[in-house]
Amino acid sequence: NAGVTQTPKFQVLKTGQSMTLQCAQDMNHEYMSWYRQDPGMGLRLIHYSVGAGITDQGEVPNGYNVSRSTTEDFPLRLLSAAPSQTSVYFCASSPTSGDAYEQYFGPGTRLTVT
């Protein structure tokens, strides 16, 4: 099993550009989530999904869109990148009920917006 995979590992965008961060898991986990990590801020929840076709907002959802068409994939879309979105992005998954089970994290995507 590959676990949770994320692509790309690094990305540089110009302000206003759009892009999609990819996340996939091969553990048949129902729950998936996206976090961003900034110095001194810890990990902040952006969006999460409790199953295919179901998504919901986390703590900091503005500027990001998600969809969950399959159990395996949970892409994060930046519609119009801003410098404030410079961060490290982590995708995570768990078998079910996201706040009651161990989260498995991907390796992260380091995004810089200039």
Next chain:
Amino acid sequence: GQQVMQIPQYQHVQEGEDFTTYCNSSTTLSNIQWYKQRPGGHPVFLIQLVKSGEVKKQKRLTFQFGEAKKNSSLHITATQTTDVGTYFCAGGGATNKLIFGTGTLLAVQP
């Protein structure tokens, strides 16, 4: 909304000294989880506490969950250089949202 704070933000110790990080939630939690993130890596699950007043040990690491289920602590006895990293607590409120604390960065000097 639910907020989870951790103190200290940074701790520097000599190898062999003890280390403690504290976690406080603004709301009562259904469970608390602890994660470790090595420099340049991703968070890795350490443990989950569910019961009020629960204490769990993993070798040199001791985890406690407060009686009111609003605070928790992680204590490392006799730190080693392999303990270097950022330790996060994460609170579950039975809302499907796992809210992470701000983290404590531990530096260990040999």
